[in-house]
Amino acid sequence: MYALKNKSILSMAVAMAVSTSAYANDNVIEEVTVTAKPTSYANNVIEPAMLEQQSSVSSVLSVIDNLPGISINEGDAFGGDDWSTTITMRGFSIDSNQQQLGMTVDGIPNGGSNYGGGAKANRYLDSENLVTVEVGQGTSDIKSASLEALGGTFNFVSKAPSFEKSTTFAYTSGSHDASRYYVKHETGTIFDNTQAYVSYSQTDTSRWIGSGSNGGKDNQHAEAKFVTTLDELTITGRLSYDDVSETNYNSVSLAQFEQTPDWDQLTWNWTGVPHFDQMFAEGWGTLRENTLGYLKFEYAISPTSLLTISPYYHKNSGRGDWIPPYLTSPVDENGNPTTEGGTNAGSYGFTDSNGNPLAPNAGCTASLNWPWESGPELNPACYDADATPVMSYRHTHYNKDRLGVTANYQASIGMHDIEAGFWYEQSDRDESRDWHKVIDARIYHHFDNTPYWTQYKNTFETDTLKWYAQDSMSFDDLTLNLGVKKYLVDIEKYDHYQNATTAKVNSDSDLLFSGGILYQLNSNTELFTSYSENFAAIKDGVLERDSSDLSAIEPETAENIDLGVRYDNNALKLTATAYSIEFDNRITFIAPGSDTGGIDYTIGTNGSYLNVGGIESKGLELSASYMLSPQWNVYSSYTNNNSEYKGDAPGFEAGGKVIDSVDDLFVLSTDYYSGDFRFGLSAKYTGERGDVDSYTVVDLNAGYAAEVNAGPFKAIDIAFVVYNITDESYLAGGTGNGSTYFIGAPRTAAVTLTATF
Template sequence: KETGAVAKQNGGSKTKGKPFARLNTGEINGLSNWLSVSHTEGEMWRGSGAVRADKVEWNSFFDAGNGNTANLILKYHEQDNNSYSQLTKAQFQQNGRKYDPYPATPTVGSNGKYNSYYGLAQNPFQTFTAVLNTQFKLADNLALSVIPYYYWGNGSGVGSSAYALNRGSNQGGVFDLGNLPTAAQYNADGTPNSGVYYRPSRTQTWRPGITTKLTWDLGDHSLQFGYWYERARQSQTQPFIPLKSNGKPVDTWPDSNSAIVDANGNTVQGRDRFTVTPAQKVWAQDTWYINPDWTLIAGLAYMNVEREGTNHGSLNERPEKRNQTYNKLLPNAGLKYQLDERDQLFYSLSRNMRVPQNYVLYDKGAGSIDAEPETSWNHELGWRYSGDDMNLAATLFYMDFKNRQVSSRDINGDFADINAGSVVNKGLELEWSGQLPHHFNYYTSYTYTKAEQQDDLTVYNAGKPIVLPTSGKQFANVPKNMLAANIGYDDGRFYGTFGGKYTSELYGDLTNDEAISGRTVFNLGAGIYLPVDKKVVKDATLRLNVDNLFDKKYLDGVYTTKTNAASYSGFRDGDPAYIVGLDRTVTVSLEANF
């Protein structure tokens, strides 16, 4: 609410610089605003390429009094980065974490054309979001919340390969490629960048929606009625963009005017799909304050999601329309008991639904369009303690999944869902934090998760069913044990923090044939609250952060899950791909409030 500004400058081992600034207008007749901007630029920490991003955010808050408020938030983000490659376990062990399978210089195939190059691994993306959060006090015991929102995203992500396009490429019969030379003519021209193209996987998304909630307080009961509606549209295309003589694309943005067209002037597409997803949810919930110690919550929601898919046709696909609808009743309940002013017991139960990704509409695999939504019953039973200098929490959880979805990629590198059947996650979460003498503080947490698959998984190899032994196995990418601990110090002039996190091994496939080892990563932070002239600068802080202090070399998680990394009845799904853990990173920042 006060007029002022914030300025911050980051620099370190991974970035050339990250300036940030925010201007606060102060409050004028109930209206207050701020505007922030930032720019990030640096080199890739592994492989060739650069990281660039710009962000702008506007926030306005208006208080009309008597509980009537409006909050408008606008955000724009644009990045133009190279893509990081992911590694298999064998690649990591043999070549180390700095290995990058994306070549630093263009490689030439047997046809004399470029076929692989880091300059083709691009990840440009733009996003814009707008949210208007309005709250209206209709009566002393009646409040209305109306929250319209809008999201727009546009960009692409792609690997390092070039894609051939010539007169004989049209397998779907959608395009007339008579205006292009044949493969033999391209191969004979002696130019490595002709006949091969940058083909980004472009996604453009529009998501307008609105959430409305009515809260009605009736003594011991607080009733809430709500309705959410969203109509998302998503266009997924793969245009072909020419390459320069050095192997880089003439334009990295997928809506380039340089994209190749056929003899009829139509943009040639390796994929051209448009999906409309109307979704809605209606719910009612009652919070019953039975007495000062007991609170009961009970509610019921109904969710409906439609997928309306239009395949416009591409080099490999004929035009067609495919639709699917998903519906579920989603109840929830919770009970809270306040033992005393410090101790609280709680139990909660909820049912959730996650619908399959839109690409199940277009996948030609058996039963793809009939993929069931993932549902789960989630139970939590716990205890919380809040003291003057210490907080404790212990929670038991039990999550029963049906049609558990696993996001993976098929042999062509396209996204695909795996239905892992029934999976039960059960375990324990513990947290302990507090203050110590002499300005010290601490935090520690522990999580144990047993994510057990309940069914054997049937896959198909050349039409032949193969049953994989997945029953009783730990679900992929879920560590059984995680432990975090941190010690801090802050005396108002200096501060420091040191801590680490242990993550146990996790599997890259559902048959548990391949796992990456556990690891412990430590981080360090320190800072000085600088003495300032309060007439100009309100406060200033110099900060130092070191992530992965001891430079642990590790794989951080599964990027592409496989059904089986070992062979069963002659079928092997391939090697899981993993995210490479960041090396030691040092960042220094200076920030000031004016």
């Protein structure tokens, strides 16, 4: 391969090389670690120790939690439930209602992070195959391929195959019935120019809340990757497959948490009373399959220019489950009973022996109060003894097919480092919802496989084209970069029951400008400042809602300003960034009124989306990494953030604090290495969020790694991790509406035994 002089290419190579080296040959910490690349905007790259702070059974999302400005919360310590996963950064969020942060894997777009048809990085990547995560706070890399990158991006980078042949087996056992099997085979160099690996894992956990039949996670995951070098051309291919079944955690109110801080209101014993059994944990499920494959062609056109082209394909399928405590009576537009489309004319909770709906006995007004108030129509006491309770098992089906390509050209011409490229993707997403009759609600939730009503069936087609260009100009110690990008996004909704395209929207952006200055003050210190215009396209979910006025909805935009300094003298590395963000045209879902007093299971395509002002965020991010000795490192980060709403909307008030945004985050961790032994301790303080109390979680990790070269063994490793060792009781991430939050995971331990042959 030709040697490349492009500074952006070199900085990436340095970051990758350092991130893959946690130790020197004598198992001391490397003297050089990377916390940020030399760019004009705020960014961070995880330190090697952050990988060791997490168990291999945990989600790859967890490794970035200690970086400044970021808060990662999952339903349990192992990331066992996507429904309860929340990510916040600088007042922007990924949760069940919002997707404002971009996510890619090896630069390949993840297809969105939403629950309905999206997939976060943990669906594509096992922790053992992760080398680093590149985080762009606020401003993202101009070539980042995402339609959600309002507040920054996360790029999860997979490991390159090894040049040496080996086979690795690992077994993990942990709290809450956690077990995990992992195997990986490295081919070493084959055909004189190719390295490859294939891996497989099986992960099982139980929900930490409750006992007995309380659900959990069952996950199969496989990956394969190869790299082939042909003179000036390097070809990389990667394929991942993930099949998971998860039982959800439920969010609770502040009052519920104060009453029972270790219970999320879901149950694990079947009662035969549908009003109560709608909270049966195993009825709240997420089932997903994700297959993502790409090829990456990197061609060195000359010693100073590189062309990269990456076609990819992603297939997502699955469903989400709930168990409503009644059967519905669907009718068509003429009021006749139907099994497809139409609306619900009424619901009933009891039938006679012939399956005919029953009304409560006259004069009975007794209501049921838990989990929420329900009138006599669901109370067994208001029916004769021979009445039969009925329930539904509601499935929402998600399917998505994405086919796309990214292309990037980089060249160094004199004082100019030029970068230009595009991203194109065509996506088809199917969503339908069907209702199945629970065969006998008195016994269990076994359901009839044939639905009695398919409520809706829609296909959403999204065509995306992004183009960009950037020039970085070097003037001795000063680098100036100027960039422009534009998104062209078209979305259509096809209603299969109307046999017609019923909605379409153009979600193109304006020309989005970015610029920055990087000044090398001396050999240890650099100053940077940047301005960027960020964009999030209208989501296809907006077209789901029949009441939305699409002509009045505009895409979300954000203007981000960073001002910072980086210092590095090998032993000590410091980064400080002040930022200011103006987020406009925030899109919010306004739900219709519910007459159930709890979940409106029949909401279907009702409700609407609208723009409701925006958000103003200002803050300061600090991080420091200090080598006390070749064996001992201390890391710390601090974030002060103030995010407030602009404009009033139902549930939001101008000037009010942004829900789930944290004013103060503080991390202090230390890692120590002595020969083959390692030890780490990490503490994170999360400040108050409105009425939610602050909390501090302390984690511990220890391990022993050694090259043995005895018999068939090349190396062994024992890793032990304890999360929340003080068993802190706290509320973690919220649902985006400010009324309910997920309960933080209790003390959780895991041990992993790894052998390499």
